[in-house]
Amino acid sequence: MLKKFKFMKESLLSSLFCIGIFMLQAQELTWRNPLTEKVIQGRSKEVLESDGFARLPLALKESVREPVWNLGNQSAGVYIDFKTAAEEITVKYQVKGALNMPHMPSTGVSGLDLYAKDPQDNSWKWAHGGYSFKDTITYTFKNLGSHPSYEYRLYLPMYNKVEWMEIGTSSAEPISFLKSEGKPIVVYGTSIAQGACATRPGLGWTNILGRNFEQEVINLAFSGNGRLEQPILDLINKVDASVYILDCIPNLGLTKDRDAAKLKALIEHAVEFLRKDHPTTPIIMAEHSSSEVPGILNGKPNDNFKESSRIGRETIDGLKKKGVKNLYWLSSEDIGLDIDNTVDYAHPNDIGMEKIAKAYKELLRKVLR
Amino acid sequence: MLKKFKFMKESLLSSLFCIGIFMLQAQELTWRNPLTEKVIQGRSKEVLESDGFARLPLALKESVREPVWNLGNQSAGVYIDFKTAAEEITVKYQVKGALNMPHMPSTGVSGLDLYAKDPQDNSWKWAHGGYSFKDTITYTFKNLGSHPSYEYRLYLPMYNKVEWMEIGTSSAEPISFLKSEGKPIVVYGTSIAQGACATRPGLGWTNILGRNFEQEVINLAFSGNGRLEQPILDLINKVDASVYILDCIPNLGLTKDRDAAKLKALIEHAVEFLRKDHPTTPIIMAEHSSSEVPGILNGKPNDNFKESSRIGRETIDGLKKKGVKNLYWLSSEDIGLDIDNTVDYAHPNDIGMEKIAKAYKELLRKVLR
Structure with a gap:
């Protein structure tokens, strides 16, 4: 009886330990920097990693007018494609300019957007994210279900300069980035x-x-x-x-x-x-x-x-x-x-x-x- | 010859004077307060002039929850119908709350909108306005053409409390307000x-x-x-x-x-x-x-x-x-x-x-x- 109790106690402790590890792992995010991964899409191949999330290469700075250069630093049309089985995706980043314009909300000027293509029928899905427009902006896309075959597409802000960005998923469900082929x-x-x-x-x-x-x-x-x-x-x-x-x-x-x-x-x-x-x-x-x-x-x-x-x-x-x-x-x-x-x-x-x-x-x- | 010159001089001065008066008159706006004119539409008849541009009457303040009361002070759906031959309409007003929300721009939260119905065929027209979101917000609707038969409809902000508002047209082209009839x-x-x-x-x-x-x-x-x-x-x-x-x-x-x-x-x-x-x-x-x-x-x-x-x-x-x-x-x-x-x-x-x-x-x- 005592032995049985001891076994149960050990078994319970061991189970709790396993659950604890599992929860810790689930909460622990792996952060990826799409810039160093060289997976930025929606811009010319002339634009380099050192140009950040911009659309114009540094080489053009002297030859374009100043407003063109500044606007070229905004990430309009820039996006990142990836696959993941993660059910939750968190993105954090900072921007340089004003969060919004009188006729365009922060979600458009400085926000993100997450779509996903189901390759089975090429249909597009969409995920809404909870956002927080603080000094560091955070978008959290929750309860996505696990869709390892889906091709996610994360759009960057259309009217702001992104200073840095990290994409986080649970360590157990990492991201693999994709790159488009063909003529743009x-x-x-x-x-x-x-x-x-x-x-x-x-x-x-x-x-x-x-x-x-x-x-x-x-x-x-x-x-x-x-x-x-x-x-x-x-x-x-x-x-x-x-x-x-x-x-x-x-x-x-x-x-x-x-x-x-x-x-x-x-x-x-x-x-x-x-x-x-x-x-x-x-x-x-x-x-x-x-x-x-x-x-x-x-x-x-x-x-x-x-x-x-x-x-x-x-x-x-x-x-x-x-x-x-x-x-x-x-x-x-x-x-x-x-x-x-x-x-x-x-x-x-x-x-x-x-x-x-x-x-x-x-x-x-x-x-x- | 001298007499002729004198006549010309007088005539010129008189013309300049007339042009001056005309320009002064064109620039001089007559301001109307839609509140004191009792022409606010899109709200219950229980709401009084003393309630400002709100949608809830003061009598309800004690019986509704505080957030309902505060939101009831916002002018959602409130509008003003009028006729004028003026080619330019200026509206100035102040609001109490934040100008925008992260997912809704200032033009929606705190802005105005001007439509006009052509009674000949009941078709709706729309006018864009130049706006300035300062301490006092100003919308100026220019180059409208003169449409004395049109029924203008000015929509008030959907997510802000309007503290006061004045509608200005040239003194030569005043406004006459309209009120809807029938069951709302x-x-x-x-x-x-x-x-x-x-x-x-x-x-x-x-x-x-x-x-x-x-x-x-x-x-x-x-x-x-x-x-x-x-x-x-x-x-x-x-x-x-x-x-x-x-x-x-x-x-x-x-x-x-x-x-x-x-x-x-x-x-x-x-x-x-x-x-x-x-x-x-x-x-x-x-x-x-x-x-x-x-x-x-x-x-x-x-x-x-x-x-x-x-x-x-x-x-x-x-x-x-x-x-x-x-x-x-x-x-x-x-x-x-x-x-x-x-x-x-x-x-x-x-x-x-x-x-x-x-x-x-x-x-x-x-x-x-």
């Missing part, structure tokens, strides 16, 4: 393509597009500064892209210093420059998504958007007539925004983002076939 | 119905709904606190409504203190209480819009939403079987949210808001005929 879709654009004003990164139109195609999407969009400038054209020219999307019209309104002739020359140069090294790669130029929105009362900005869009369209038509092949125009009618699809007329809300992504998707299905 | 649509709800997380007030689902029907919509939704409580039931019972919408399920999850039987009793009481004074007025109860969203990875909160939604549905079915007429259930399948329609799973983004409004619209078209 390259987008050179403005605030809209950078992601304003999606409420979270996964809803920016370039990121939606990325979930619709197997290719990586490289976001080179700079709020207020997408102006078809040479240093950025040089950078995208180095990418062996499946398609070049030049969505810069919203930042190319007519001004005292940029009349119709100059705008035309700028567009012609961009297309002809890319054509030299990429004779057959499709190039898409897009109208301002808010060029023609029925039911907008305010007159003047409308007229300016319309005018530069008209010149863009005519220039592309002219280039086509001159024999430039695989050149496409995406019109605002193709996008079809209405009065409830922007937050401030210029910047689409999540409805507008979805419509822009859909219009591009339909065009790309033809262009990339 | 009354909504008793939670954070979602209060407007989280629309990017601007006009995109909250109750406000979208208001543009689809001729009736006023009264928003009695309280973030985290829409719990079918007696003081609010008393308040809505005093409104001779065209329909009562009880969209409280998202705040009625099962807890230690609220089991299935208590939830059932709460719903039965709310319906039977309103039925006493309003024997035929339609009553709609709605499922949590995120009860059934395919593709959400996280398990647990989903299950809780599902469970209280199931009990709600069964209780409504039971009441119908007991003979309660004009009682309706709006299911999450009717709403049809997908993984891209919320900012944080619980709170719809602008896409989700549009879908909720559409589902209600379709149901109300049948119910209100």
Whole structure:
């Protein structure tokens, strides 16, 4: 009896010890730094580990204007793909700039977004995370279930510079990172393509597009500064892209210093420059998504958007007539925004983002076939 | 010659004087206080001028819980209708609370929104405003064109308390305020119905709904606190409504203190209480819009939403079987949210808001005929 009791006691202690170890292990997270793992996607291969989570390489610092450089440090369109069987994923990071803008919440400006593709049917799932916007920002994605075959995609903030980031899962369920193959879709654009004003990164139109195609999407969009400038054209020219999307019209309104002739020359140069090294790669130029929105009362900005869009369209038509092949125009009618699809007329809300992504998707299905 | 010169000089001076007066007049704004004009809409007639821009009357302060009182001071769903020929409208106001939330921008939490109905074809137009979120917030709606027949609708902030507000137009083009007639649509709800997380007030689902029907919509939704409580039931019972919408399920999850039987009793009481004074007025109860969203990875909160939604549905079915007429259930399948329609799973983004409004619209078209 005494022996039996002793055995039970030992057995109980041993069980408690095992449970304790198990709980300790479950709580203990292994942290991975995606930067040192060299698994950052959604940016040019010219950008190095030493450039952090930026979209522009240090080599470009002297040749781009200061606002372009600063915006290039923001992680718009940057993402990380990985597999894990973990049921909980924690991400901690710090950002440099303001957490939000008056028309865009912290979740969009400085937040993360986690999707996962089920490779069985290529369907996308989504996980909501609990967030804490303190000095160090934390997102915790809980109760995910264990899906070792799923390909997780973690989107980084669209309008902030990430200083450092670590991704934690339980030590028992580590992460294995993935890298896309194939030719990327390259987008050179403005605030809209950078992601304003999606409420979270996964809803920016370039990121939606990325979930619709197997290719990586490289976001080179700079709020207020997408102006078809040479240093950025040089950078995208180095990418062996499946398609070049030049969505810069919203930042190319007519001004005292940029009349119709100059705008035309700028567009012609961009297309002809890319054509030299990429004779057959499709190039898409897009109208301002808010060029023609029925039911907008305010007159003047409308007229300016319309005018530069008209010149863009005519220039592309002219280039086509001159024999430039695989050149496409995406019109605002193709996008079809209405009065409830922007937050401030210029910047689409999540409805507008979805419509822009859909219009591009339909065009790309033809262009990339 | 001298005389002619003198005449020209006088004529020039006189012209300059006239131009000066004209410009002065154009710049000079007449400010109107919608509160003292008694033209606040979207709230119960029990709420008085002395209650400011709130949705709850002072008389209720002692009988509601403190968070309900505080949220009732926020101007969700409150709006002002007016006519003016002015081409520019300026609104200045102060708010009491934080300008934004991590998942909802200042434009939604503390901003304004301006729509206008063209009575010729009942189509709605929208005007974007330049905003400045300083100590005093200013919205300026410019270049509107002159539309004296249009019925403007100015929506107030959805998640902030407005301390005071003035609406300015040029003195030459004053404002005449309008008041809706007919029985209002009354909504008793939670954070979602209060407007989280629309990017601007006009995109909250109750406000979208208001543009689809001729009736006023009264928003009695309280973030985290829409719990079918007696003081609010008393308040809505005093409104001779065209329909009562009880969209409280998202705040009625099962807890230690609220089991299935208590939830059932709460719903039965709310319906039977309103039925006493309003024997035929339609009553709609709605499922949590995120009860059934395919593709959400996280398990647990989903299950809780599902469970209280199931009990709600069964209780409504039971009441119908007991003979309660004009009682309706709006299911999450009717709403049809997908993984891209919320900012944080619980709170719809602008896409989700549009879908909720559409589902209600379709149901109300049948119910209100």
